[in-house]
Amino acid sequence: MTTMSRVFFLCSSLVLSVIAIHKPSYIVPCHKTPDFNECAVKNAKIAIPHLLEGDRRLSVPPMNPLKLELLDLQGATNFNLSMKNIEIYGLDGLEVLKFVANFDNMSAVSVSTVPRLLILGEYTITGNLLLFSLNGHGPLNITLLNGIYEYNFDWTLEKRDGEEYAKLINTSFDYKLKDVSFDLPNIISGDKILSKAVNKILNENWEIVNEDLRESLTKSLLAIYNDIFGKIFPKIPYKELFLD
Numbered sequence: 001m002t003t004m005s006r007v008f009f010l011c012s013s014l015v016l017s018v019i020a021i022h023k024p025s026y027i028v029p030c031h032k033t034p035d036f037n038e039c040a041v042k043n044a045k046i047a048i049p050h051l052l053e054g055d056r057r058l059s060v061p062p063m064n065p066l067k068l069e070l071l072d073l074q075g076a077t078n079f080n081l082s083m084k085n086i087e088i089y090g091l092d093g094l095e096v097l098k099f100v101a102n103f104d105n106m107s108a109v110s111v112s113t114v115p116r117l118l119i120l121g122e123y124t125i126t127g128n129l130l131l132f133s134l135n136g137h138g139p140l141n142i143t144l145l146n147g148i149y150e151y152n153f154d155w156t157l158e159k160r161d162g163e164e165y166a167k168l169i170n171t172s173f174d175y176k177l178k179d180v181s182f183d184l185p186n187i188i189s190g191d192k193i194l195s196k197a198v199n200k201i202l203n204e205n206w207e208i209v210n211e212d213l214r215e216s217l218t219k220s221l222l223a224i225y226n227d228i229f230g231k232i233f234p235k236i237p238y239k240e241l242f243l244d
């Protein structure tokens with residue numbers, strides 16, 4: 001089985017160099033003490049709305065909506081869903097449920113929820129899904145409801161100009177959804193009635209479609225998280241992010 005996924009950010013190519021900065025004031029650091037995890041969840045609430053607005057100094061693009069140039073997903077059972085000009089709405093509802101950092105082995109887990117994530121864009125689909133042979137294209141609306149998103153990362157320390165920075169290594173991602181709604185008009189090209197029927201069946205069988213897309217979608221979501229954390233960590237000195 002080959003599973004490939006591509007995800008491109010609209011803004012990621014703007015800033016290529018890593019310029020160190022001091023921590024923005026909305027990132028309130030926590031002490032590496034037993035109540036670190038509780039503090040991190042609390043302070044994430046402060047930081048997230050600011051990060052969602054985007055921060056040029058961190059090269060973090062605005063994320064409400066999050067714009068992606070393209071997102072290619074490959075189903076495990078031989079179909080491809082290629083999306084472009086994507087806008088993802090709903091990250092303003094993101095809530096960090098849990099953040100557990102282990103400073104001994106330098107690993108962390110973050111668990112968040114987003115009540116309603118709305119993915120809009122244009123799509124092309126080819127291949128077979130459930131019982132259908134698909135060849136559609138058109139506007140796309142996929143809604144992910146009550147998702148739980150888990151991001152795991154390990155880090156190592158990297159020294160530049162006498163200052164230590166965290167560097168992500170060995171990251172992974174997992175997610176669970178409560179419901180998904182698909183609206184892919186024209187999924188059977190040129191046949192409105194059949195397209196409507198196929199969408200209805202996709203919605204009724206969203207769990208199967210989700211499992212089919214899981215590996216590919218997981219890789220894409222991991223790439224998005226890696227991109228964001230990977231922009232912040234190399235720019236802000238470790239000792240400003242994590243206090244003794």
Ligand SMILES: *[C@@H]1O[C@H](CO)[C@@H](O)[C@H](O)[C@H]1NC(C)=O
Nearest residue numbers: 102104105106107108154170
């Ligand atoms: C680090 O320690 C935690 C808690 O003991 C454990 O769950 C995690 O798997 C460890 N991670 C690594 C990379 O060793």
Ligand SMILES: *[C@@H]1O[C@H](CO)[C@@H](O)[C@H](O)[C@H]1NC(C)=O
Nearest residue numbers: 004074078079080126127128
């Ligand atoms: C899906 O895309 C892959 C990679 O581009 C390609 O090899 C494969 O033939 C495509 N499958 C379908 C059903 O379009």
Ligand SMILES: *[C@@H]1O[C@H](CO)[C@@H](O)[C@H](O)[C@H]1NC(C)=O
Nearest residue numbers: 118120141142143181182183
């Ligand atoms: C997308 O689908 C959701 C769920 O069906 C719906 O509430 C929403 O209005 C749709 N949005 C657009 C822009 O089509």
Ligand SMILES: *[C@@H]1O[C@H](CO)[C@@H](O)[C@H](O)[C@H]1NC(C)=O
Nearest residue numbers: 107152153154169170171172
């Ligand atoms: C990567 O993470 C996994 C799971 O947490 C762990 O088992 C493994 O040892 C880690 N690998 C490296 C190179 O740190």
